[in-house]
Amino acid sequence: MERACYYFSVGLLLATSLLAVGTADIINDKSALVAFKNHIVLDPHSIVAKNWSISSSVCDWNGVTCDSGRHRVMALNISNMGFAGTIPPQLGNLSFLVSLDMSNNNFHGHLPEGMSHLRRLSFMALGNNNLTGEIPSWLGVLDRLQYLSLTGNNFFGDLPANICDNVPNLKELDLAWNQLSGQLLSGLSNCSGLKSLDLSYNQFNGYVPKAVGNLKMLEELDLGDNKLEGPIPNEIGNLLKLESLHLGWNSLSGSIPVGIFNMSPLRTLDLGHSHLSGVLPSNMCHGLHNLEEIDLGGNNFSGAIPASISNCLKWVNLSSNLLRGPLAPEMGELKNLTRLDLSNNQFSGKIPSTIWSLESLDHLSLANNSLQGSIPDNL
8 A cells, every 4th residue: 555655756856846847848839939939029910919929928929839638839830920129048948940931021130049948840931021141051960951941042152061961851942042151062962852943133152063963852053143153063964853944044164964854844944144155956855845934045066957946945035146147947847945045146037827827836946047927917
């Protein structure tokens, strides 16, 4: 009987202790969110003023999602709420946080190091704010991170060398529309699991490194609108899962690597305004069965349009090049074509009548060539 009473007392004490710990954890979550609330200086929709009451459970606050069992804060989604303010280090005390979405607001300042404690975080979207500073190196310790978007801010400097060292599950990385500079793939060579990489609209310089060919899981790659120069490396042809490739608006040179024309999943190819040259291969569309959009405008490509172009494409921009010769009748076989821009080239001869029968075409530009013919009266 005494032993039974002893075990009951121990069990009651343990349960009381666990309850106290759980209560303390919940209080920590609330303290973190109250600190965050106090750093919000603009609340145009009165969400904080009307809903984030310290007298109520944070699990009832707009944008807060809690675990049903432990009542711990699991997700914070305050995107598109018009908030302005700074991010306090106490946000890192939300130790059970899995998803954080603060995109499309007006938060400013640096990312506090306290956020490095969000070790369960798998989704972080802070895009389209006014955040600044260098990309913090502590992002490399968030080893469960799968999605990271810092697009549309004012981050500057190089990428942290360790950004992918301990983040094996990172699938999507979007750092577009910032002021990042330096070598393009510094710190990214270990991101072997990436499916989407967007570093466009920055100030990266130097060559496109051969190491990009190691990111073999990539489905989307956007390095457009930077200061890249030199040739496109042949190794980019190793990205056999790639569906979208954007390298336009750089200072690249040389021809298009042959391997790119064998990337069968490719749907979008954007190499426009990049100072590329050479002749388009005659079989350019034979291996690109899924290609729908191609932008090669504003380069120095020469020769004729390959007849194989009739095997693919809905959207074509070959404007402002050195292309010449007659337009092949096969151009009229692009039955799904919606946009065709061949302006500012050196094409000659008659405009194929088949072009006028393209029912899906809603934009056509043949200006500044030496073509002959007129628009049919029935159009």
